[in-house]
Amino acid sequence: MNEHSQKLAKPVTSGLRDCRSDFPALDQEVNGHSLVYLDSAASSQPPSAVISAVAEYQAHDHANVHRGVHTLSHRATEAYEGARDRAQSFINANTRNEIIFTRGTTEAVNLVAQSFSRPTLKPGDRILITHMEHHSNIVPWQQVCEQTGAELVVAPIDGKGQLKTDELIAQLDERVRMLAIAHVSNALGSINPLREIISNARRFDIPVLVDGAQAVPHMPVDVQELDCDFYALSGHKMFGPTGIGILYGKEAKLDAMPPWQGGGDMILEVSFAGTTYNELPYKFEAGTPNISGAIGLGAAIGYLESIGMALIERHESEILAYMMAELDKIDGIRLIGTADKKASVQSFLLDDIHPHDLGTILDHKGVAIRTGHHCAMPVMEHFSIPGTARASLALYNNRDDVDRLTEALLVAKKIFKK
Amino acid sequence: MTAAAPLQEELRELYRDLILDHARSPRHFGKLDDASNRAEGINPLCGDKLKVYLKIKDDGVISDASFEGSGCAISVASASLLTETVIGLTTDSALSYVDAVLAALAGQQKDPADVQLGKLAALQGVREFPSRVKCATLAWRALNAAIHDDKQPATTE
Numbered sequence: 001m002n003e004h005s006q007k008l009a010k011p012v013t014s015g016l017r018d019c020r021s022d023f024p025a026l027d028q029e030v031n032g033h034s035l036v037y038l039d040s041a042a043s044s045q046p047p048s049a050v051i052s053a054v055a056e057y058q059a060h061d062h063a064n065v066h067r068g069v070h071t072l073s074h075r076a077t078e079a080y081e082g083a084r085d086r087a088q089s090f091i092n093a094n095t096r097n098e099i100i101f102t103r104g105t106t107e108a109v110n111l112v113a114q115s116f117s118r119p120t121l122k123p124g125d126r127i128l129i130t131h132m133e134h135h136s137n138i139v140p141w142q143q144v145c146e147q148t149g150a151e152l153v154v155a156p157i158d159g160k161g162q163l164k165t166d167e168l169i170a171q172l173d174e175r176v177r178m179l180a181i182a183h184v185s186n187a188l189g190s191i192n193p194l195r196e197i198i199s200n201a202r203r204f205d206i207p208v209l210v211d212g213a214q215a216v217p218h219m220p221v222d223v224q225e226l227d228c229d230f231y232a233l234s235g236h237k238m239f240g241p242t243g244i245g246i247l248y249g250k251e252a253k254l255d256a257m258p259p260w261q262g263g264g265d266m267i268l269e270v271s272f273a274g275t276t277y278n279e280l281p282y283k284f285e286a287g288t289p290n291i292s293g294a295i296g297l298g299a300a301i302g303y304l305e306s307i308g309m310a311l312i313e314r315h316e317s318e319i320l321a322y323m324m325a326e327l328d329k330i331d332g333i334r335l336i337g338t339a340d341k342k343a344s345v346q347s348f349l350l351d352d353i354h355p356h357d358l359g360t361i362l363d364h365k366g367v368a369i370r371t372g373h374h375c376a377m378p379v380m381e382h383f384s385i386p387g388t389a390r391a392s393l394a395l396y397n398n399r400d401d402v403d404r405l406t407e408a409l410l411v412a413k414k415i416f417k418k
Numbered sequence: 419m420t421a422a423a424p425l426q427e428e429l430r431e432l433y434r435d436l437i438l439d440h441a442r443s444p445r446h447f448g449k450l451d452d453a454s455n456r457a458e459g460i461n462p463l464c465g466d467k468l469k470v471y472l473k474i475k476d477d478g479v480i481s482d483a484s485f486e487g488s489g490c491a492i493s494v495a496s497a498s499l500l501t502e503t504v505i506g507l508t509t510d511s512a513l514s515y516v517d518a519v520l521a522a523l524a525g526q527q528k529d530p531a532d533v534q535l536g537k538l539a540a541l542q543g544v545r546e547f548p549s550r551v552k553c554a555t556l557a558w559r560a561l562n563a564a565i566h567d568d569k570q571p572a573t574t575e
Contacts (some may be wrong), residue, residue, distance in 0.1 A: 126420050296514075354490035356464055358434075360547055364429050372464050386465060386488055418442065 014314035019231045019307065020396050022047040033366025036404045041186055041214060041345050041392030042370050043236045046300065050240055053291050053299035064288055066265060079293050083298025084281070085261065090301045091231065093220040093248050096282035100247040100254070101294050105213040106136040108232035108247035112209050113140040113283065115228075115260040116253065117178050123149030125177045128156045128206075130163055130192070131382055132185040134374040137211045141180060150177070158380060161188035161337040176201075179208045183215035186338030187376040189320075189345040191215075198227050207253070209334070213237050213245075216318055216395060218343045220309040223248050235293060239394075240300035244293030247284070254280050261286040316344055319393050323402045327391075330409055336388050347388035348375070350409055353416050355389040357384045361415060362389075365408035431543040433491065433552070440442035441491035450484040458571040459487075459560030460554055466493055467571075470500070470560040478508045485560075490553050496541055497557035503538060509565045516562045523551050 010250040025045040037045060051213050057079060063072035065080045072121050081096075088096045097181040102108045117127070145152045153176070155168035172179070179201050184191050194210060201208050207349055209230040215221055217238040218347050223231045242353070249257075259266055261276050263286035268276040277283050304312070323346055327333050350358060355371035364394045364404040371379045380387055391405055450456075450471035458469050468487025475481050484502050485497040504512045518533040525545050542553045552574035563572035 354467075354488075356490040356553065357492070358548070358549055361429060361430065377465070411429075415429065416438065 001331060006381050006384050007276070009246075016307070016311050016395065020398075021048075023338075023396050024035045024048060024049070026064060026396060028386065030366045030368070033404075036367040036401045038391040038397065038401060038405060040217070040394035040397075041237070041374075041390065044161040044217060044239050044240070044394050045396070046239050046241065046296070047303050049301045049303045050296045054241060054296040058114060062291070065291055066282070068166070078290055079295045079298075080289065082362045083294040083301075086298045086301045087217075087246055090221075090305065091216070091233075091248060092224050095251055096335045096347070098248055098251050098254065100249065100281045100284045100309075101289055102232075102245045102247050102284075103243055103290070103366075104234040104236070104245035105211060105232040106234075106245075108230075108245055109137055109209065109211065110140045111247055111260045112249070113144040113228050114230075115149075115257045115284075115301045116207070116249075117141075118144050118147055119258065121148035121150040121177060124175065125150040126153050126175045127151070127178045127180065127262050128153045128171055128176045129180050130168065130182065131378055132161065132163065132188055132190060132376065133138070133180070133182055133378070134186050134211065134213070135377070137180050137182060137209075138378070141178070146281055154378075157379075160339050161185065161379070162341075163190065163192050163381075165197065170199060172200055172204055173204060174204055176204065176206050181208070182211045184212075184218065184343045185337070185376070185379070186214045186345065187347055187374040187379045187388070188339065189214075189342040189347075190339035190343040191343055193341075194226050194228070197275070202227070214344065217304075217312075219313040224325075229253050235297040235300065238297075238300055239303060240297035240388065241290075241337050244290045244297050246297075251280065253286070257284075259283050259286065263287040265289070265375075290418045291332070298354045307395065313343075315395060316393050316397075319397055319399065320344060320346065322399055323391065323393070323405070326402050326406050327409075330406060332413065333409075336383055336385070344394070345390055345392040347390045348386055349385065350412065351416065353412055357416070358389045358412050361412040362405070362408045363405070365411060367405055367408045368403070419475060427544060428546050432547055434540050434543060436540040437491060437495040437543070438497035440498040441555050443504075444494050444498040445484075446482075446484040446498070446505075448486055450482060453482075453484075455567050457560050457563035457568055459556045459563070459573070460571045461489075461493070461556050461574045463552065464490075466490065466556060467491045467554070468493065468497055468557060470497070470557060470564045472504070472561075472564050474509060476517070478510070480507055480509060480512060485557060488535055489556070492541075492550055492553040493556050494546060495552045497560075499538055499541070500557045500561055503536075504561065512560075512561065512572075514557050515567060519558050520555055523554050 023045045061075040063076045065077040158166045207229045210228045212233045216233045231248040236242040266286040332351040334349045359371035370390045453471035454474045455472040466489040471484045473482040483501040544550045550559040
């Protein structure tokens with residue numbers, strides 16, 4: 001037993017009720033074994049509450065929003081806007097106008113890059129990101145740098161996969177016109193110290209965008225407490241549908257930004273002489289929105305609130321500690337991402353077995369994990385590896401899932417033994 | 419922790435001894451300095467990359483072949499078996515193998531009389547693992563590109 005297992009192994013006392021039966025997808029056999037789903041960081045499973053909310057809407061209430069005078073349009077609008085209210089309360093936005101529905105985190109980041117940053121950036125300006133970002137928080141900034149002549153600057157991470165916070169803070173100055181940073185790393189699980197970082201960014205009036213896709217399903221998030229300017233999240237990583245997400249933005253920032261896409265719903269008046277844009281939040285929601293997606297996301301938020309984010313956070317941190325300790329007992333394992341403050345995911349390598357071979361063997365034992373670069377190729381380059389196997393947790397995982405994972409890894413070792 | 423259950427048949431079909439042997443000890447691994455043809459193969463889904471090198475003589479016979487790159491057991495074993503297969507073949511004959519292997523991995527009953535899969539039949543275990551078929555085809559697509567001297571990398575997509 002080494003340092004990790006001694007430090008982290010402790011009994012489970014989170015008090016979270018067993019909520020697996022709320023998730024129909026978990027109740028199935030895969031390749032002759034009961035499914036163990038350890039890929040929620042890629043996409044989480046929806047609870048029945050989400051599935052039925054979407055189905056009820058589709059079956060009874062569907063119509064276009066905001067425009068109709070008839071009953072179904074009214075119901076659809078109420079449900080869609082009700083989801084916005086739920087989201088506002090969930091992340092503690094100041095007003096409902098600060099909640100913009102998008103297709104997901106990726107679209108939210110692109111919206112800010114193109115609508116907020118692009119019009120104001122000039123050569124010599126800098127955009128600061130970190131080495132642990134998902135591609136969706138790298139590429140939109142590279143694009144806006146190409147468009148404006150601004151420079152992309154990257155804050156380093158250490159051998160445990162933690163942000164070198166002091167170095168990031170030292171990189172903050174007047175030239176930096178955007179800091180875009182993950183709340184939780186999708187490949188490493190590292191939780192970034194946002195309060196400290198954002199308060200330092202304030203000294204230079206640097207706008208801050210937080211990629212919250214991997215944080216929101218796992219811990220309480222309060223955007224006013226964080227004091228970030230923008231916060232992006234995805235529905236399907238928090239037990240909602242795909243194709244829906246949220247951009248939170250401070251109202252003053254969003255108000256000053258031009259619309260990103262033009263079309264219906266984002267206008268007040270259109271003539272060939274010109275167009276008057278709609279108010280927030282509709283200014284940024286051109287075209288018929290993903291109504292059922294927003295309703296499903298609202299239902300997911302309701303489900304999470306019914307359990308309680310603090311309880312979910314405690315439960316997951318206990319399962320993560322158990323998982324890290326159990327994995328660490330396996331001869332030949334290499335844990336990638338061992339930050340002091342972590343959430344929900346563990347990347348690893350086993351002997352010299354390629355992650356895809358591990359993934360196939362685990363799938364054969366009913367254990368679903370993700371393998372590859374996890375859309376974070378710079379992270380892989382930092383550790384000089386082509387990819388990892390990644391087991392990621394959600395509120396429905398338990399110690400038995402971890403045991404099934406480690407058993408399946410021993411099967412892989414047996415197949416590949418020399 | 420309980421003992422691992424007996425290995426299931428399908429997994430042994432995929433990870434046959436021959437495949438594991440080639441994955442652990444790939445043949446003709448490394449750059450071929452005097453190669454006349456070369457091409458890269460990329461699997462954009464997983465990021466695996468490998469290069470195939472050929473030395474093709476004036477009479478069209480492949481006198482030497484090698485590969486380099488990193489990948490899973492299936493892609494490395496497939497590339498290793500490929501080099502063993504094509505050395506000594508004419509390029510036309512090697513292209514017949516490309517067709518035969520791709521067809522076999524796609525589960526098609528296409529077995530041209532002049533192509534005996536031989537050891538390569540060991541790759542057919544991937545057919546039960548749809549997500550892994552591309553791992554096995556990567557080297558063969560790169561071989562095809564190398565023979566045609568394509569400058570663009572071959573991809574599995």
